[in-house]
Amino acid sequence: MKRKWKVSMVMILVLSMMMLSASATDAGASPQTMRIGVTVEVDSLSPFISYSQIGFEVFQLIYDSLVMLDENLETVPGLARDWEISDDELEWTFQLRDDVQWHDGVPFTSADVKFTYELLLENELGMYSGYLGGITEILAPDATTVVIRTEQPKANMLMNACPILPAHIWSEVTPDEYDTWPNSSPVGTGPFKFQEFRPGEYLKLVASDNTFHGRPGIDELIFVLYANTDTMAQSVVLGEIDAATNFSPSQLDTLDNNATIDAIAAVVMGFTQLSFNSWDDPSSTAHPLLQEFPVRHAIEYSIDKQRILDMVYSGQGSVGTTLVPPEGFYHYEPSESELRVYDVLRANQVLEEAGYMDLNGDGIREASDGTPLDFLLTLRADNADEVQAGQMIAGMVAEAGIKFNIETVDDGALIDKIYAGDFDMFIWGWGADLDPTTILNVMTTTQIGSMSDSNYSNKTYDRLFLEQQTIMDPDERREMVWEMQRILYEEAPYIILFYDNSLQAVNTSRWTGWTRIPEEGGYFFNLTNYNYLHVQPVAGVVDAAPDAGGGIGFAGMIIGGLIVAGVASFLMFRRRK
């Protein structure tokens, strides 16, 4: 027994040594590696499960969609090289490229498109299903043609970022597994092939030789996860990573003072909101007083958004109003009479008019039945900015006689609370698309239990939502989208606190050709994969950073060697005895 243990122990050590040295040597050809520091990692590698921005970013590198956006955010051909629409605007015919292969060598055909779209339409899973709303039928008459029929005209057909998935892989997954199957090794047609995902560490992609985009200048692309933005900023300065996203505002100047680093505050399509539980059927566990519009309005009047923005976010971003961010064509700006700007007197006045008085003199107003305006604000513990914004808000609403208690929970725990409808309010944010459909969809009744985070439901809103997708004339459609935003602003299931800026930094001494998209926008998270395809390594600059992908490398070999030496001497000693 004992002997066996010794032998196997030595074997394991020898084997692990071999593995270590193997992984250390295969990085030999010195590929051009770009490392991007991120603070959030993908929540899932399955496009049916992921709801995150980083997921969207990674999927548009691994997969392709029929059409995509270029650096001017104009629609350009993707997997479809050409398309036309019938005269009645109800039938779209896409001509697909015939030379595309999946990363595993299987040819891409129209059957893949039909499979993906039908699967999404039937199951309504994930962040991409919203793009397909209104589609009734998908036909694949031959290998390179896809015909999509809709009941009504579909305005956002060419704003469809939905990744096309390989039918030959996903058809082996049974339908009841779609929302759990991890897709742990995605196969796509995109410019980058998936190589490795280590949760809590990094996600590694490698350039694909076989892509219609042309081979990218980046050979290896690694998203390195940082738990702390300070460390991430330091890593950019030291050249350990080539780019960083979402560092904190206080690091902006430090980074920008560096000649080889371009640090920007990019305007992105996204916002941070205070979301109320609007669940209003009889079984609801939502706070009844939070269903009253005057209470929500008074809360908004009492929040000095600009001050929070200045203090917590170092002034990065702008004060928020309505659901569709102002960068797009569809943003509705409330009129002066509708607009609720910071005004504590007004907040108190609104509450007084609605009959909320402080009857017992404890500084908190009560409804006529004595229920106090006392709510629980849930914050994500791992997001220090949101926690501090929440604290400031709690201090501000107290001026209007409203009490916010604060609890901080883990991100996952908050999601559980939202699905269970067991919350009063919380703070987090959304990223939006150029086309308003996906963000408007969040507030529709059908999304309760999936994307909806406020349990908001309004029949007029739902009707307008379905209708706006069918209006082909942008101006006419905008009227409708404006009306929807007006309804939301009036009923205030969200208080949009800020339109976010995304802080990004790139190293210009090692990589060149960075483009901000749009002009005030970012290098990353800008709804396109343009920069990943177009930046080029600067000639003659050697990659100085340790190989994050090969991992253990030299240090690992030393440690492994020490362990072997230690165990060997231990065994020798025992034998001598």
Add this chain to the structure above:
Amino acid sequence: MSSIDGVMRRKKLKRFWNGFKNNRMATTGAVILVFFSVAAVIGPVLFPYNPMEFGTVETILQPPSTTYYLGTDNLGRDIFRNLLSGARISLMVGILATLISMFLGTSIGIMSGYFGKTIDSVLMRVTDFFLVIPWLPLVLVLVAILGSSVWIIILVIGLTSWAGTARVVRSQTLSVKERPFIERARAIGADHSTIMMHHILPNVFPLVFANTILVTAVAIISETTLSFLGLGDPTRPSWGMMLHYAFQSGAASSGAYWFFLPPGLCVVLVVLGFTFLGYAFDEILNPKLRRR
């Protein structure tokens, strides 16, 4: 009888006091703790602090000055005042959590040692479980599930830190219960609870006391750890929360030493104070360790 008892007790106390004042560790620890206790009790009265009151853009991260003795934090709040309120919270969490831990550890230890046999085996296996379980992951999960109110943090720390005390108390109980006076008590018909409460507890108490002080140090560190990791009570600005905010806002890289240094030093000093005192008591009260 009672007068002899009283004389004995006075004598013991005197011996304890002599040991205490001649022990440098004990006096240093006591001075530190008295200082912080006074600060925690009087400080927030003299310098009240409202964590919900924020400064303006101009008062963010101000270095120490005559207006702000220790500067301001990233939301323009006075760090000196925050530090005083933090002392109250950190000490309160430490002491309350220790009370829970001491109560559990002592009762489980005495019962285990006194009854022996099956009860001993069961209780000691439970104790072993709490001893070997990785403390931090357990506490992180508990706080994540139960929420991060200060009372829950006290409870969680109390419920997870009693195992060491239970072990020590059990071994002392095993030796005490074999002494003749216990047999005598049993012979005159004292029941189990009387023996445990009136005869064993007073004899193990000095040990419990020394142990308790050490547990307090651990409890304060625990609270700081949890808060630093972002699981603290955001409405109660403990020292750990201050460190958390300092770390999150990048105070270290932007050179705002006044943000993270004071709470850090305070935690170190208070924990040092409790540790000194704990070891010193152990030395004074435990005859085997007493220096001759």
